[in-house]
Amino acid sequence: MYSALVFLLVFTGGFSVMSIEVLAGRVLAPYFGGSVYVWGSVITIFMLALSIGYLLGGRLSLRAPSLARLGAIFLVCAASVVPLLFAAEPFMEWVFLRIDDPRYGSLLASTALFFLPTLLMGIISPYAVRLLVRDPHTSGETAGFLYFVSTAGSALGVLLTSFYFVLWWEVSQVLLGLGLALAACGVLALAWRGAREAA
Amino acid sequence: VRPLALLLVLSLALPAAADSPRIVFTKRSLYRNILVTEEDDRFCLSFRLRSGAINALQSCMEKADHDRLVFEYSRAVMAGLLITPRPERMLVLGLGGGSIPRVLRALHPKADIDVVEIDPAVVQVAEQWFDFRAGGKLRVHVKDARQFVKQAVVFGQRWDLVILDAFNGDYIPEHLMTREFLAEVRSVLVPDGTLVANTFSSSALYDSESATYAAVFGGFVNLKRDDGNRIIVARNGAPPTIAQLQAGVAGLQPRLARFGVDYAAVLADARPKPDWKAKARLLTDEWNPANVLRGR
Numbered sequence: 140m141y142s143a144l145v146f147l148l149v150f151t152g153g154f155s156v157m158s159i160e161v162l163a164g165r166v167l168a169p170y171f172g173g174s175v176y177v178w179g180s181v182i183t184i185f186m187l188a189l190s191i192g193y194l195l196g197g198r199l200s201l202r203a204p205s206l207a208r209l210g211a212i213f214l215v216c217a218a219s220v221v222p223l224l225f226a227a228e229p230f231m232e233w234v235f236l237r238i239d240d241p242r243y244g245s246l247l248a249s250t251a252l253f254f255l256p257t258l259l260m261g262i263i264s265p266y267a268v269r270l271l272v273r274d275p276h277t278s279g280e281t282a283g284f285l286y287f288v289s290t291a292g293s294a295l296g297v298l299l300t301s302f303y304f305v306l307w308w309e310v311s312q313v314l315l316g317l318g319l320a321l322a323a324c325g326v327l328a329l330a331w332r333g334a335r336e337a338a
Numbered sequence: 339v340r341p342l343a344l345l346l347v348l349s350l351a352l353p354a355a356a357d358s359p360r361i362v363f364t365k366r367s368l369y370r371n372i373l374v375t376e377e378d379d380r381f382c383l384s385f386r387l388r389s390g391a392i393n394a395l396q397s398c399m400e401k402a403d404h405d406r407l408v409f410e411y412s413r414a415v416m417a418g419l420l421i422t423p424r425p426e427r428m429l430v431l432g433l434g435g436g437s438i439p440r441v442l443r444a445l446h447p448k449a450d451i452d453v454v455e456i457d458p459a460v461v462q463v464a465e466q467w468f469d470f471r472a473g474g475k476l477r478v479h480v481k482d483a484r485q486f487v488k489q490a491v492v493f494g495q496r497w498d499l500v501i502l503d504a505f506n507g508d509y510i511p512e513h514l515m516t517r518e519f520l521a522e523v524r525s526v527l528v529p530d531g532t533l534v535a536n537t538f539s540s541s542a543l544y545d546s547e548s549a550t551y552a553a554v555f556g557g558f559v560n561l562k563r564d565d566g567n568r569i570i571v572a573r574n575g576a577p578p579t580i581a582q583l584q585a586g587v588a589g590l591q592p593r594l595a596r597f598g599v600d601y602a603a604v605l606a607d608a609r610p611k612p613d614w615k616a617k618a619r620l621l622t623d624e625w626n627p628a629n630v631l632r633g634r
Contacts, residue, residue, distance in 0.1 A: 165623075168484065168512070168513035168623075169484060169488075169513055169516075169518060169519070169623045170484075170485070170488065171482070171485055172456070172481070172482020172483070172484045172485040172513065173456075173482060173484075173511050173512075173513055174368075174456055174482045175368045175369070177482075235488065235489075235492075236492060239489070241481070241482065241485055302630075305625075305626075305627050305630075306627040306630050308625075309622075309624035309625045310623075310624050310625075311624060312624075
């Protein structure tokens with residue numbers, strides 16, 4: 140059960156990060172268009188933020204790793220989605236009025252809007268590896284399966300978002316849903332510890 | 339939304355009479371494959387090659403008469419001039435082979451014409467193969483149309499006539515279909531300035547798109563054709579009527595004839611009544627699955 144919960148968390152994290160990446164193009168298009176530069180900016184920022192998130196997740200896992208702390212990370216991830224709902228428009232307007240070049244305008248906007256949430260979601264996978272590894276001999280297998288779950292979540296996140304979510308809901312409704320899913324994961328992880336201690 | 343089907347049918351039906359198109363130039367750009375094909379009397383621009391067939395002709399130019407508008411849709415675009423006969427500033431969103439800006443410049447050599455095209459390779463091909471020459475009062479801006487228009491709103495730029503010709507059948511730039519974008523376009527029009535949009539005449543997209551234009555402009559003249567193209571004529575002010583367009587024909591027809599425009603044929607496609615679902619959901623920046631609706 141413990142492992143299943145960790146996998147659920149990792150799956151949701153992988154799903155959310157790529158769902159948000161798909162939506163990032165939609166969020167930026169009204170201001171910076173749909174040129175190749177805009178997608179270049181989005182992908183650059185997501186990759187860079189994830190790489191730093193991995194680094195940070197590994198470091199965080201060194202000190203008293205626990206499912207509860209992973210739950211707290213999810214709550215922070217959920218909180219980091221909130222500015223996308225309220226601050227995206229005014230911020231893009233601000234950038235738009237100051238930077239004429241579509242490359243640097245969209246790069247700055249995607250940095251400000253998406254760097255932090257993506258970085259936080261990058262923390263999840265390496266941290267979860269630490270929670271699941273029991274034996275150095277099987278650590279590679281554990282990490283491999285975990286990346287499988289996370290990346291399969293990402294694939295599904297891209298597919299569902301680009302094929303269906305944008306048809307069923309508005310962009311900000313999807314973002315809100317992802318934030319709520321991340322928060323629910325956080326609460327679940329924290330509650331798990333509570334349940335264990337009570338038993 | 340180019341009349342490809344008709345051309346294909348013709349070329350199949352008359353194999354001996356017409357040479358099949360010959361590819362004379364290809365260029366791979368950031369956004370698409372650009373093809374130039376040669377038929378016996380014309381050069382054509384198209385954007386993709388799939389399994390030997392040439393898809394979605396964008397623009398054609400007759401070798402003997404560069405100014406003649408080959409496609410019916412491009413002649414229908416000239417309907418905008420019927421209610422804005424003396425534009426001093428014009429904005430064309432989407433270059434293609436450059437046939438529309440060329441005609442506008444020939445008609446109004448002293449007017450300012452801004453052309454916005456996202457793909458620098460399309461501009462090069464238009465110059466190399468389609469006798470398109472920027473310069474003087476005709477300026478080309480290599481930029482996303484949404485960004486260009488939004489900046490124009492900020493700078494307070496205004497045009498008498500805006501032509502939106504940025505859609506082809508393969509993939510629709512969805513951010514150029516929303517209520518917010520159309521409101522931006524409306525605000526770069528002078529009072530009573532005219533918007534002409536070359537858009538879609540079929541699929542679930544037709545309902546949502548029509549409802550969105552109607553919501554922003556209060557109504558429009560709907561020149562709906564059976565070949566997949568539909569021309570919208572809207573105005574920043576009271577919506578134009580078919581009668582107003584017809585009233586402009588007598589004055590303009592003589593000057594447009596040499597470009598192949600027959601206004602009687604163009605206006606024969608005008609639909610007197612709205613024929614879309616009035617309650618169709620509007621396309622917005624938050625909800626615009628235009629490419630999915632297109633397939634329905």
